[in-house]
């Protein structure tokens with residue numbers, strides 16, 4: 216099929232390459248010419264495992280091309296809208312400027328029978344508004360809402376073989392077109408839910424709200440565990456064996472970040488308030504608050520460990536392991552790790568941060584921090600080590616070897632991924648979140 220993808224950021228670039236991988240003829244469109252130039256030579260402007268490979272193979276096969284001109288989308292049977300919906304400046308609502316601009320730019324190029332399929336995470340009601348506009352300006356085309364659930368670090372797999380497909384449609388024709396796009400996933404058994412616009416939009420925000428709630432739930436238990444000397448990781452294992460609960464997304468630590476969960480729960484709350492239903496999701500404010508408290512807890516622990524009664528970290532060298540919001544990503548948007556580093560720096564600590572992939576992005580946002588690529592350099596002479604992003608390299612650090620580099624054997628395991636007994640046996644003061 217002929218497919219266009221409007222918006223080649225994280226979501227769109229992966230979607231365009233994955234669609235070409237599935238055999239479609241794809242054009243990716245973005246107004247950012249630098250982004251387009253890099254994608255066109257198979258060099259994605261962000262880190263995502265597996266993406267360079269499928270991008271290059273699709274470019275080589277001639278099935279994928281990139282352009283900054285919306286007119287190049289003309290002739291496609293399906294146009295995926297994959298632009299960003301960031302948190303609006305000065306508020307919590309989603310900023311729909313890019314969705315509206317992309318939609319408007321596409322309107323003159325829609326062929327008869329074309330389907331515009333929204334992928335962006337939007338406030339419920341957006342699809343209906345766009346469908347009304349389509350009916351006025353281009354009645355020969357149809358709108359569908361087809362939310363995307365990809366996780367960074369697994370984006371290629373999540374796009375080629377999603378857990379489920381959701382179509383918000385008003386006609387069986389639109390649903391048939393999407394079935395043709397995703398034929399290989401459907402043949403492989405991917406379940407699909409065909410529903411109305413509002414449900415499709417809500418599925419996405421509800422899924423993210425649930426995941427965020429699950430993480431904040433276990434982090435709330437961590438707060439209680441800290442007070443009574445219990446171990447939240449064992450608690451998570453024990454409740455996770457109940458198949459109704461499940462162990463996934465019950466990893467207590469410094470909390471969630473990234474470009475989706477934090478902004479999506481805030482935008483959902485803002486939209487529910489607009490609809491007069493604020494009370495229905497009022498708990499999401501608590502979810503957000505618990506999440507942000509965990510970062511402060513790490514900073515407080517650092518002050519207790521380094522500053523004792525005076526609680527001052529001024530001039531003390533702290534090694535911060537990880538700046539991205541999670542491993543296998545170079546994304547530092549709303550990263551708890553980077554927030555901890557910035558807060559400690561603000562208190563006067565001599566913070567040295569390291570990360571396998573995120574330094575460039577972190578430096579662009581927080582140039583005041585000192586970054587080093589080699590974790591050994593970060594650790595050398597440190598009086599406190601804080602593991603805040605659980606990259607594989609940090610999980611396997613040898614406490615004896617690391618102990619020879621640091622000035623003082625004190626560690627905060629902000630993700631509960633180190634073995635406390637091994638670190639204590641090597642003479643470390645080991646501190647975790649929610650483990651006694």
Ligand code: UDX
Nearest residue numbers: 364365366367464465466470471472473475476540541
């Ligand atoms: C998320 C959703 O999972 C995805 O479906 C949606 O499309 C976009 O948002 P992503 O932001 O890539 O994906 O990351 P995810 O793997 O969900 O992790 C989000 C955050 O939660 C990370 O900061 C992670 O470290 C944290 N997390 C996750 C925990 O703190 N504990 C857990 O148990 C799981």
